[in-house]
C-alpha cells in the first residue's frame with residue numbers, strides 16, 4: 001500500500017470525521033449564478049412560466065443540436081418522460097428491462113400495468129446482458145428497455161438484433177448518458193427513442209427535468225400531445241394526455257448548466273483520473289474504467305469491492321466512509337427485483353439474476369462533480385487505504401455498532 005495514504009485517523013475508531021461537511025454523491029453541478037439569475041428575472045418580466053415557453057424551446061433546440069437528433073421533447077422529469085414514451089410506443093403486456101437500474105425504469109412500466117421482466121447484467125459493463133434477453137421473451141412481450149448504466153452505452157447492436165428478430169420495440173433509459181457517445185454516435189439516437197434525466201443529481205441539471213429524444217416525427221408529435229393533456233390547440237383535445245411539462249425556470253437552469261458542460265466534464269474527468277490513481281493496485285478494489293475514444297460525462301465513480309480479495313467488504317467500506325462524512329452510495333442495491341412490488345410478484349427472480357445479485361452487493365459509488373476537488377479525492381482514497389490496512393480494528397469497531 002502507498003505509505004502516503006496511511007496517515008488518517010479513522011472516525012469509526014473514535015477520531016473526528018475527516019470531512020466536517022458531508023461529501024455527497026450527486027451534489028448538484030452549477031452553471032454561472034449571475035446568468036441564471038438574469039434568466040429568472042427575464043422569466044418574471046415575461047410572466048411566461050410554463051406551457052412551451054421560449055426557454056423550453058431553446059433548451060430543446062440546444063439538446064437536439066448537441067445530440068444530433070430531430071426532436072427533443074422536454075419533460076418535468078425522466079420518470080414521467082419514461083412513462084409517456086412507453087405509452088406513446090404502445091408497449092403493453094411484458095417489457096424486458098435490466099434488474100440492475102434505478103427503480104424508476106421498472107416503475108414507469110408497472111405504473112401503467114405493464115409487467116417489467118428483469119434481465120441480468122453483463123458484469124463487464126453493468127448493462128443489460130443481451131444473451132439473457134431472448135429466454136425471457138414470451139407471447140406477451142412487446143418491448144425492451146435498455147439502460148445505459150453510468151453513461152456506458154448498452155450493446156445496442158445486439159439488443160436491436162434480438163428485437164428485430166422477435167418484432168419488439170426498443171427504447172433506452174439514458175438518464176445517466178447525456179453527453180456520451182457509442183461508436184462515435186451520440187447517445188439519444190438509438191432505438192425508437194431515448195430518455196434523459198436532468199434531475200439535480202445528474203451531470204446536467206434542471207433542478208428537476210427530463211426529455212425524450214427521437215428521430216421519429218410521428219412519435220415526437222404524439223409525445224408533445226401527451227405531455228400537454230392531449231391538447232392539439234385551444235379547446236381541442238385529441239388524445240389522452242397528462243401533464244409532463246417542463247417549467248421555464250427549470251429550462252433556464254438546464255440552459256445555464258449546458259453552458260458549462262465542458263467545465264463539468266473537465267472536473268469529473270480530473271476526479272476520475274485521481275480516483276484511478278489513488279485506488280490502483282488495492283486488492284479486491286476495482287474502479288470501473290471509462291473506455292477511451294468515446295465521449296463520456298465521467299459522472300459516476302463506480303468501485304467494485306470483491307469481498308473475497310479485499311480485507312473489508314463493500315458494506316463495511318461504505319460504513320467507514322459515511323462515518324467520515326463521505327456519503328458513498330450502494331447503487332442500485334438490492335436490485336429492482338428485490339424491491340416491492342416486484343419482490344412479491346417474482347419471489348424467485350434472483351435465481352435468474354446471478355450477476356445482478358453479485359454486483360449489487362459489491363458496487364459502491366463515490367462522490368465527484370464540480371464541488372469535489374482533487375484534494376478531496378486524495379483524502380477519500382487515503383481513508384480507503386487506511387481502512388483496508390486496519391481492517392481488523394475497523395471490523396471490530398463496526399461490530400460494536402451493530
Ligand SMILES: Cc1ncc(COP(=O)(O)O)c(C=O)c1O
Pocket residue numbers: 077078079080101102104105147173175176197198199209210
Ligand atoms: C437510470 C435512471 N432512470 C430514471 C431515473 C429517474 O429520473 P428522474 O429523477 O429525472 O425522474 C433515474 C434517476 O436517478 C435513473 O438513475
